[in-house]
Amino acid sequence: MLHELLLAFLGHTGDIFQIVPPSQSADKNGGIQQHPGTIQLAPDIPLAEEAEKYRLNQLAAIGYDYLQLELFVDREQDMVFSSLGSEGEQLAKHLSVYRRAFATGVEEVLRTYRAAVLRLEQEIVRTPGCTPMPLTKVQLILSDFFIILPQLHSLVRELLSRKLCGGALLQHLYDRATNGIPVLQSCIQRILWHCNQVWYKQLIAWMIHGVLPSQNNEFLIVRSSANSAASAASSAADADSTLEWHTGEPHPPKVPVTATRP
Structure with a gap:
């Protein structure tokens, strides 16, 4: 079960863990209640204790956040490569260099997460005897990412729904970096560093060379x-x-x- 859980951490599902897509339903007040997507145990998996099933579902849910973040990064990279093709001039008009920098920062976080999952797998393999690693230890090893990835997924949803770019994206990252969770604060500040590199280069181009970035009017x-x-x-x-x-x-x-x- 632990090896299937490790695969679920990286968004790989199968017969044991399955993706539950986002859905919505009517609540008792006549409104619409949104249900976010997740990764959960298949309903026909027999488990002795309901508490164990709840804990596994709680742990596997992070795999859905990882999967959505990876899809976002892949889409941004695909748009960059597509802009180099025959229709690149039209596509380049819709590209945001700030969103590209944001995706680079997210990819850096995902690489760190994948390395942590790999170390977890190595520790499970090295565990002597037939005693499986407790789920509490699995949660402890990845504890930082159970905070970071859901928040980054929420940040990406806001970016896409509000179509944030340029200074609006920078300001939103500044606001989200102001929180009382040190690990999340340092993560968003690192992503903000990537976006600030674009801002500084545009500022230098304008102040020193007098060149205005022409792409999407993202500069101030x-x-x-x-x-x-x-x-x-x-x-x-x-x-x-x-x-x-x-x-x-x-x-x-x-x-x-x-x-x-x-």
């Missing part, structure tokens, strides 16, 4: 709409000088910018 400085009309009416020479004002041209830029909070 954007070109004003008034400048777009002026640029369209300007001559080719003026347009070239406008685009290259940051290279050391003596005249001030002809492209006004508007500082906005994304």
